[in-house]
Amino acid sequence: MIDKLALYGGKPVRDKYLAYGKQSIYDEDINSVIEVLKGDFLTTGPNVSSFEKCIADYVGTKYAVAFSNGTAALHAACYAAGISEGDEVLVSPMTFAASANCVLYCGGTPVFVDIDPNTYNIDVSKIEERITEKTKAIIPVDFTGQSVDIDKIMEIAEKYNLIVIEDGAHALGSEYKGKKVGNTAHMTEFSFHPVKPITTGEGGVIVTDSQELFEKLTLFRTHGITRDERFLNNNEGPWYYEQIDLGYNYRITDIQCALGLSQMRKLDDFISRRREIVRRYNEAFKKIKGISIPFEEEFSNSGWHIYVIKLKLEELKCSRKEIFEALMAENIGVNVHYIPVYYHPYYKKLGYKKGICPETEKLYERIITLPLFPRMSECDVEDVIKAVTKVISCYKK
Template sequence: MSNFLPYGRQIIGDDDIAAVVDVLRSDYLTTGPAVERFEADVCAYTGATHAVAVANGTAALHAAMHALGIGRGDEVIVTPMTFAASANCILYQGGTPVFADVDSHTLLLDPAAVEAAITPRTKAIIAVDYAGQPCDWDALRGIADKHKLALVADGCHALGGAYKGRKVGTLADITVFSFHPVKHITTGEGGMVVADDANLARAMRAFRGHGITTTASQREKSGAWFYEMTDLGYNYRITDFQCALGSSQLKKLDQWIEKRNALAQSYDAALAGTAIRPLTKHAHVLHAYHLYVVRTPDRDNTFKRLREAGIGANVHYIPVHLHPYYQNLGYKKGSCPVAEAAYTEILTLPLWPGMVTEDVTRVVAEL
């Protein structure tokens, strides 16, 4: 369908292509200087001290769980209103995801539900900045400090967002980003973990390269061949040409966040007074608007009719604990009633920086 309007899409410019081509013509295609440059660029943008670029956002989550030492018998509290990877990373390490319910207005992790879910086995909290709106990080930090828990921000929706003037990337012990094509900037596939703790960063950097403490390019530069594997890691490396694309895209992030907010404001105004209700946005945040999510009383029919009209509406998400895999693990329907009720109503409308106001008008007219 030629006039199909997707819910999200990458924007690639000639400058991005040139940046990638430059690396393709260079000496290093992986573990080279473009990776370090992208890490430094993300640190400079977010204010984080250390960054580790990896193959995708899921690898970033896995690296975070590894660095925190999550293992068998450990519990990690996580939201059900997210992509499955936010919880799967706990299972990868042998830990147990514990789902805490969300706030009904924002669908962000509810701090009161987090507090109620803590047991002597709890080791960490993973909070997701759902749709691009930062969580209640003051409350979550208070809970984490009180119970001596690690605090992880799944910021895969929220690069470029801010909470009370502080950039996403500086609000938790570890923050995870994704650079999938529908995200704010893209490397094709790709992810990054940022942290202020040098030991956590060191552990995650080794984890992405089989648990080996040096890379091939580092050994070549030093004239050494010797290396040792000190931990069980994975091949979660990202290429230099992907990172060159990421650095190029990052230069445009602020203008794209501004455009996403303008489009969201157009939706808000057009939907005011109708039965279609946008999620609540707090005044103290800079919303990154990865997704524009509304609640509608007839979600499935609305989805069907929008798709028939060439509008790429979507649903984010089936609560993780309702997936068959998690049901087979013993997770029960009814354990997160707010998220489960929201799931029957939520609909994601198209929103990405390449859209124009007329696209919003078209979507609203079909609604």
Template sequence: MDTKPIRDNYLPYGSQWIEEDDIQAVVDVLKSNYLTTGPTVKKFEEEFAEYVGAQYAVSFSNGTAALHGACFAAGIGQGDEVITTPMTFAASANCVLYQGGEPVFADIDDKTYNIDPKKVEELINEKTKAIIPVHFTGQPVALDEIHALAKEHNLVVIEDAAHALGATYKENKIGSISDMTMFSLHPVKHITSGEGGIITTNDKNYYEKLVQFRSHGITRDNDKLIENHGPWYYEMQFLGFNYRLTDIQAVLGSSQLQKIDRFVELRRKYIDMYNIAFNEISQITVPYQAEGCNSSWHLYIIRLNLEQLTGTRKEIFKGLQLQNIGVNVHYIPVHQLPYYQQIGYKRGICPNAEKLYEEIITLPLFPKMTEDDVNDVIAAVKKVINQYRK
């Protein structure tokens, strides 16, 4: 057996791409009068809103904080239920708990791996306040069906688009469509501000609530003040949080935003290379892209056809690691996490998501990769799969 790794150095599953102009932009802000929330934050928000086609964008310290803000703006509170997918990072559900609401998990579509609108419909009741669909891996959710349900039952739609900057749904950019949409600016996402999140919306009322929420519930807006003691005066009108982005982060995000189309184009190029190679391997199912959806491909996930393999997912995962390929698994279904089990969620409520989790591996995908890197991943996958082929 060939024990020499395909690569001499380790290839991570995801990574930021910081270039010299990004560094210079940050240095310029460090030399300016503003380091915390200042004019660069406002500029970044305006640029971001323009890119996705929304009227407003509000930045936050991270994507989780942004989701928390969206749940607050939507009025989610004690006794409210919010339907979301289990096939996501915990933040998509935690944000509901922060507001005293209850996350309700709808199972996924077995082809797209996104939340299944039919399962959502089955779970709607008089307590349902909102739906948080997640564009898993960057593949847009069936938003027409989600919006039809929301309209019928008077629900708020908060898209979790942490994976989907640059994606389109029926020629509309994700971020311009629903009541509110969250984007993440974590280093493994499409662009980064180090840490950060954004909510986009076309609703002025949501916009104003979000801006105030991220800054302790404080306002200096003369039209909103209950009293006015003078030009120094401000009021804390509700319990908000310190969730603000800094100018240092915002300028990095702004610089990166100028590169988003190039970054997404590279991701799609590498996806094509993966799909061509893996379509030939019956032991692997490649991702499906629904009609009318153009994914921005945050993640590339292969599904193992384990009945055609002698090895387990864990053995194949470890085999790829031995080839210096930085694989991962996205995600452990949220309702299976220990905390959610402790508060009463049961296994078996989302069988499609639970089965998917047992069969998937995330392969490296990020724009700073080269074609040689992609070919190394392909070679490593073929090598390991061949070791366990029945």
């Protein structure tokens, strides 16, 4: 333990708090929303289909279906995959709870597969040992924006006749083997929460090349109601529609999609800025003993949704909490991504216990997320580097 008064007592690196993540909104984004507010459509309108086409074209898929949020999109993907009671779905535990909750929504059972200790993504070598006759799907997560090895996962899925729903919530704009993430899995989800690569306020999308899955996703988003003559039992006239399944009101609005379209025009610039900040971080932090910088596979060109350092606590002789609190005292907004899903009380009630994914649990005790977003100034980046250097050097004394 060090003298915390000595560490905290001096002037902090920053006078003002720096968030770990933040939306990047410009005047043209605001004006795009204002134009919709002056127009005829607020909910479902022409901007929705335009936004969906923009996303599909960007990642290279035939279809995109936008939803009110990323969790709704994952729920819809599980529905489209036919997940129901008795089905098992393989999921990474190093993710936000929604990646597993979507399985529960459909009556299925999440089965957690441990992570690769280098990439923090699902360990592909451990997938087959968790497959049973009940396994229906795999939900791999592109953690921090680094792509999973989706080709190998698809090979396993084909072998066992499984559906792959890639959780790319962090990965819009990331690349896998030179192609945009999103065009290999049966379905891929992207999120538009404010801290994600682009934002629509809240929002999500599923991209796919399958017309069958596209039709199921669209139906699920709109109460299970359709006007498509191919699916009607009767057709009483041009006003007529039928509810043919139990769906939800998961529609995204024209307001959100106008913002999304404007944001998409900046996405490549956003990604470029994120990569530049990460380059600066890596150069600075690889020289500091006591922490590990992120590892990136050769096949992945991450868009870097978040930047996660791993603490070498045995060298620092302290807890993660102490480092976390010290950085907060420097006005650096840090976070932890993520608490393993099965640690949550709700999952404990379902019977999940600690110890099932040892690599995930070991990593969780050591990680801290540092600020990373496109509108960070050079001064902001330098302040993060100074604060980490200061705190780590204090604990190494």
